[in-house]
Amino acid sequence: MSGxxxxxxxxxxxxxxxxxxxxxxxxxxxxxxxxxNVNPQPEATNKLRSTSWMLVYELTNDKAFPDHDVxxxxxxxxxxxxxxxxxxxxxxATDKNEDGGIVSQIYPRCIGCRYCVAACPYxxxxxxxxxxxxxxxxxxxxxxxxxxxxxxxxxxxxxxHHRWNLAKDAARAAGKDPEDLEDGAYVTxxxxxxxxxxxxxxxxxxxxxxVHELIxxxxxxxxxxxxxxxxxxxxxxxxxxxxxxxxNYLKSEKTE
Amino acid sequence: xxxxxxxxxxxxxGGAVGTMFTPIPWKLLDDVSIWTQNWPWIPKVPKGQIDYxxxxxxLCPAGEGLKIMRVAGNPITASGNPxxxxxxxxxxxxxxxxxxxLYSPARxxxxxxxSGKAFVPITWEQALIEMADKLGAxxxxxxxxxxxxxxxxxxxxxxxxxxxxxAGYFMMPSEATTAAxxxxxxxxxxxxxxxxxxxxxxxxxxADIFETWGTSTRNRKAFSAKRPVGVKPASNxxxxxxxxxxxxxxxxxxxxxxxxxxGVVALGIAWHLIKAGATSAAPGFDTLRAVVNGGFGPDDVxxxxxxxxxxxxxxxxxxxxxKAAMVVTGSPFGQGLGAGAFMAGMALNILLGRINKPxxxxxxxxxxxxxxxxxTREAMLKADLPGFLxxxxxxxxxxxxxxxxxxxxxxxxxxEAATMAKALEKIPYKVSFSSFMxxxxxxxxxxxxxxxxxxxxxDVVTPYGSGFCIYSLVTPYQKPxxxxxxxxxxxxxLARKLSIELKFDNFLQVLKxxxxxxxxxxxxxxxxxxxxxxxAAGKPAPALAGGDLWKALSAGYAWTMVGSVTQTGLGFxxxxxxxxVKPGKxxxxxxxxxxxxxxRTGTPTxxxxxxxxxxxxxxxxLGETTMVRMGSATAKALGVKPGxxxxxxxxxxxxxxxxHIFESVMTGVVSAxxxxxxxxxxxxxxxxxxxxxxxxxxxxxxxxxxSMWAAAEVKIA
Ligand code: SF4
Numbered sequence: 001m002s003g004x005x006x007x008x009x010x011x012x013x014x015x016x017x018x019x020x021x022x023x024x025x026x027x028x029x030x031x032x033x034x035x036x037n038v039n040p041q042p043e044a045t046n047k048l049r050s051t052s053w054m055l056v057y058e059l060t061n062d063k064a065f066p067d068h069d070v071x072x073x074x075x076x077x078x079x080x081x082x083x084x085x086x087x088x089x090x091x092x093a094t095d096k097n098e099d100g101g102i103v104s105q106i107y108p109r110c111i112g113c114r115y116c117v118a119a120c121p122y123x124x125x126x127x128x129x130x131x132x133x134x135x136x137x138x139x140x141x142x143x144x145x146x147x148x149x150x151x152x153x154x155x156x157x158x159x160x161h162h163r164w165n166l167a168k169d170a171a172r173a174a175g176k177d178p179e180d181l182e183d184g185a186y187v188t189x190x191x192x193x194x195x196x197x198x199x200x201x202x203x204x205x206x207x208x209x210x211v212h213e214l215i216x217x218x219x220x221x222x223x224x225x226x227x228x229x230x231x232x233x234x235x236x237x238x239x240x241x242x243x244x245x246x247x248n249y250l251k252s253e254k255t256e
Numbered sequence: 257x258x259x260x261x262x263x264x265x266x267x268x269x270g271g272a273v274g275t276m277f278t279p280i281p282w283k284l285l286d287d288v289s290i291w292t293q294n295w296p297w298i299p300k301v302p303k304g305q306i307d308y309x310x311x312x313x314x315l316c317p318a319g320e321g322l323k324i325m326r327v328a329g330n331p332i333t334a335s336g337n338p339x340x341x342x343x344x345x346x347x348x349x350x351x352x353x354x355x356x357x358l359y360s361p362a363r364x365x366x367x368x369x370x371s372g373k374a375f376v377p378i379t380w381e382q383a384l385i386e387m388a389d390k391l392g393a394x395x396x397x398x399x400x401x402x403x404x405x406x407x408x409x410x411x412x413x414x415x416x417x418x419x420x421x422x423a424g425y426f427m428m429p430s431e432a433t434t435a436a437x438x439x440x441x442x443x444x445x446x447x448x449x450x451x452x453x454x455x456x457x458x459x460x461x462x463a464d465i466f467e468t469w470g471t472s473t474r475n476r477k478a479f480s481a482k483r484p485v486g487v488k489p490a491s492n493x494x495x496x497x498x499x500x501x502x503x504x505x506x507x508x509x510x511x512x513x514x515x516x517x518x519g520v521v522a523l524g525i526a527w528h529l530i531k532a533g534a535t536s537a538a539p540g541f542d543t544l545r546a547v548v549n550g551g552f553g554p555d556d557v558x559x560x561x562x563x564x565x566x567x568x569x570x571x572x573x574x575x576x577x578x579k580a581a582m583v584v585t586g587s588p589f590g591q592g593l594g595a596g597a598f599m600a601g602m603a604l605n606i607l608l609g610r611i612n613k614p615x616x617x618x619x620x621x622x623x624x625x626x627x628x629x630x631x632t633r634e635a636m637l638k639a640d641l642p643g644f645l646x647x648x649x650x651x652x653x654x655x656x657x658x659x660x661x662x663x664x665x666x667x668x669x670x671x672e673a674a675t676m677a678k679a680l681e682k683i684p685y686k687v688s689f690s691s692f693m694x695x696x697x698x699x700x701x702x703x704x705x706x707x708x709x710x711x712x713x714x715d716v717v718t719p720y721g722s723g724f725c726i727y728s729l730v731t732p733y734q735k736p737x738x739x740x741x742x743x744x745x746x747x748x749x750l751a752r753k754l755s756i757e758l759k760f761d762n763f764l765q766v767l768k769x770x771x772x773x774x775x776x777x778x779x780x781x782x783x784x785x786x787x788x789x790x791x792a793a794g795k796p797a798p799a800l801a802g803g804d805l806w807k808a809l810s811a812g813y814a815w816t817m818v819g820s821v822t823q824t825g826l827g828f829x830x831x832x833x834x835x836x837v838k839p840g841k842x843x844x845x846x847x848x849x850x851x852x853x854x855x856r857t858g859t860p861t862x863x864x865x866x867x868x869x870x871x872x873x874x875x876x877x878l879g880e881t882t883m884v885r886m887g888s889a890t891a892k893a894l895g896v897k898p899g900x901x902x903x904x905x906x907x908x909x910x911x912x913x914x915x916h917i918f919e920s921v922m923t924g925v926v927s928a929x930x931x932x933x934x935x936x937x938x939x940x941x942x943x944x945x946x947x948x949x950x951x952x953x954x955x956x957x958x959x960x961x962x963s964m965w966a967a968a969e970v971k972i973a
Contacts, residue, residue, distance in 0.1 A: 016485065016486075018485045018486065020483075020506060021479075021480060021483060021485070021506055022506070023466045023467065023476065023502040023503065023505055023506050024502055024505060025348065025349060025466070025467060025502060025854070025855065025856065026349045026854075026856045026868065026871030027346070027347055027348055027349045027352060029349070029870060029871045030349040030352040030353065030856070030867060030868055030871060031335065031347070031352055033867050033870065034333045034334075034352065034355070034356065034867060035333060037301065038867075038870075040356070040866035040867045040869065040870075040940065041869065041870055042866075042869065042939045042940055043879075044869040044870040044872065045869070045872055045873075045874050045876075045877045045878055045879065046874075046879070047874050050870055051870075052870045052871075056871070056873075058873060058875065060918075060919070060920070063919065064887070064888060064889070064919050065512075065887040065888075065889065065919045065920065065921070065922065065923055066512055066922070068500070068887075068919035068920045069500070069920070070500050070505045070920050071505065072505060131297070131298070132298065132299070134299065134359075135359055135360065135361045135866065135938075136359065136361070137358075137359040137737065138356055138359035138866075139299040140302070140330055140359065141330075141331070141332055141333070141355050141356045141358070141359065142299060142301045142302060142332070143301065143325075143327075143332055143333060144301045144302050144303055144304070144306070144327050144332075145301075146301070147301065148298050148299050148300070148301060149298075150298045189333075189335070192335060192336075192345065193335050193336055193345070193346060193347045193352065194346065195336070195346030195347065195348060195472070195473045195476040195477060195480075196346070196466070196476045196477075196479070196480050196506070197346075197476075197477065197480030197481070197483075197485075198480075200485055210485075214485055214486055217485075217486035219486055220486065236485060236486045
């Protein structure tokens, strides 16, 4: 779709989200915001103007009571293998050249043209409409590990990339191979804090990592898989309607 | 810069069209973007050594242990402490807010005294002098309302007001107050504790166990442990309640039933169990059987609740055939359920033989008090706050001369708000020990700001819902951001001024003594390599290295004990049950209001944590309007359209709402979010939506005499 060829990375960080366990509490969103210096937003219910790199969607099977069902779908950046956002960026502020397969975003290079926002089918990219303002004193709680973005640039989930660097440093200090981290040595803030254990994280290519097996589950799927974006985020649900919705099947389409 | 970023980019874009095909403009744009982003008013991130310390959340009722990241000694973020049994690494959206709430604009920055309609700052010394004077004069008629369900500070407060001559010590109503009443009526002893970790079939009657009920973070960790990702679950969770809420969304089965009918459902299941041969030596079994057979057969239940007989029979079978079944009862929004439903749920646990068994309900002993003259938790939970305030408002009881409000916001967090406000206004002298300028603080004569979790020593003692006794410490990691003090210290200083002997000079001494008493409690251990639920399942409890307990607690470990109070008189109390559990009726053009609460909108004492507002979906709050949810059949019957603005009327007042069609609300019910409609706090809470709790009238539960407001009819127009 993007016109770029699919790139392979020896380490491919990925997330597996068990929709049948997510209760929609929002702790992952809170964790993401505080970890990544997203400022508190008094008008946050305006979803067209607010910023939340991790967003929990409410899915329903569209049936009437009592057959109605609900599921929650946490949505970080899908870190596509074939990212539509990259090819449309005129200033190469975003790229997929990095090891680990994380789609990067260089804020000082972004000119805020928002082509990537338009190109991303998952709506993971957020344009900073306003100056990032924290209530007085609250900037003391800023994390030193991520920059504060000015208004006018596009930002997005980076799989808490800074934590990877920390994990590599810790591995080096312990005399271990930083290119072969143990399962769990690097996890994102949302994964770490989810009280429901709905999120798992690891190297999709590393057989020693749990996610490597999980993505082979018959219940695993990716969002809008048919677009060919090859996301590194997988979802799992035993509910067929959830899986179908994940790939945007039309009601008239035959599925199985 | 004469040209701002937006204007500059506009200029460049104007010239860019014709030059698209040379790389030069892109390079220039690149440089320009870097240059325009060099804004001095964008906050710089702090630099310094990163380290991690541990404490326990006091803002979140789930009592989870926290791991705090600090930079150069300043707390930066809170996450779940993997070594704490009520967290196991998880954290709620509310507990996650512990750090940035330190800088919430709603914080009270120094002691404040009411002057006309406004507040003026005063010094702590002036505040103590004034209070000593006023409380001295109010002797014999001082009441206290506490919103802290799990802190030893209640011992200090209750001993203090006890010695002043108490007009009542009240806990804000919660699941704990309901359960305590239920246990007492049934002749039981101890606090009901739920062993989720070892249970394999869990019937949840109303309680939002994965969101606001009890130790919700730990409940979800336990749920998750039995459900490895992508594998067939090793547990079965059945939810009964008016909506498919956060809990029901992940349960294996949702059985729609109004909160008013939860007791009826439980007794309907009891009918099936008894028919299948369940029996019990507990007092009152024969009468219970008669009660159940007399009015809770499958057809009776179907008539009252709409639940098909086969559905209840299926639940009874699932419970009876599982090795470790457990029934958990609670209000879908954490308060207002009468004791009847709790008793009916406990009756099922007794019938199933699940009391003091792994994967069942433990009766947990209370830890010994250390402050002389302090009330026990059991005694504190007995008082009925809404009932008391209602009687004061109606003139049936005299108003106390003075009221101390600790970590509570009764003017906002109680049902029938207008009545409660009327009662509070009748109390001539009121002091609030609140960290934030909440609705109650705004009504008080004096506001003495409590230091927040990260600024004070405190503790969390066996929060309601925990399946084991647990004690964890709250440790300060920074000087108070504002001129605040821990309330425990303030009360002890005040006691000295009034020559009231409370044995301790400061609150840290109280905590040290509490910990010393734990070190002497046999059976207690520090949960480290062995967790309490493993001990409940038969693993030997490790020994406690007594001298090191304070150190271990300071390092973020919790003291735990798998305890069960021997029951001598626990029975079914069938006479009370028969009165309290009655099928509900709805009439004509009204619907039943089913509020729901979520931790992301905070508690009455915290308001909406500023960063958590982003988590609120636009199907719940849009701009300044909150939405109520109802199924399309209900909307049609009421004649309201999706998205319409409606007026909800109940308890002599009304609230606005927008209609959101959501089919996972049972027909005849309208579901409304709590946590909104603040008139106090800050830009993140104030003026956002409506407080639907105000629409619920308080009624007296037949049989138990307890105040209840879990379900009420409202008019929608
Ligand atoms: S923290 Fe976990 S349970 Fe809560 S919304 Fe996020 S993924 Fe779902």
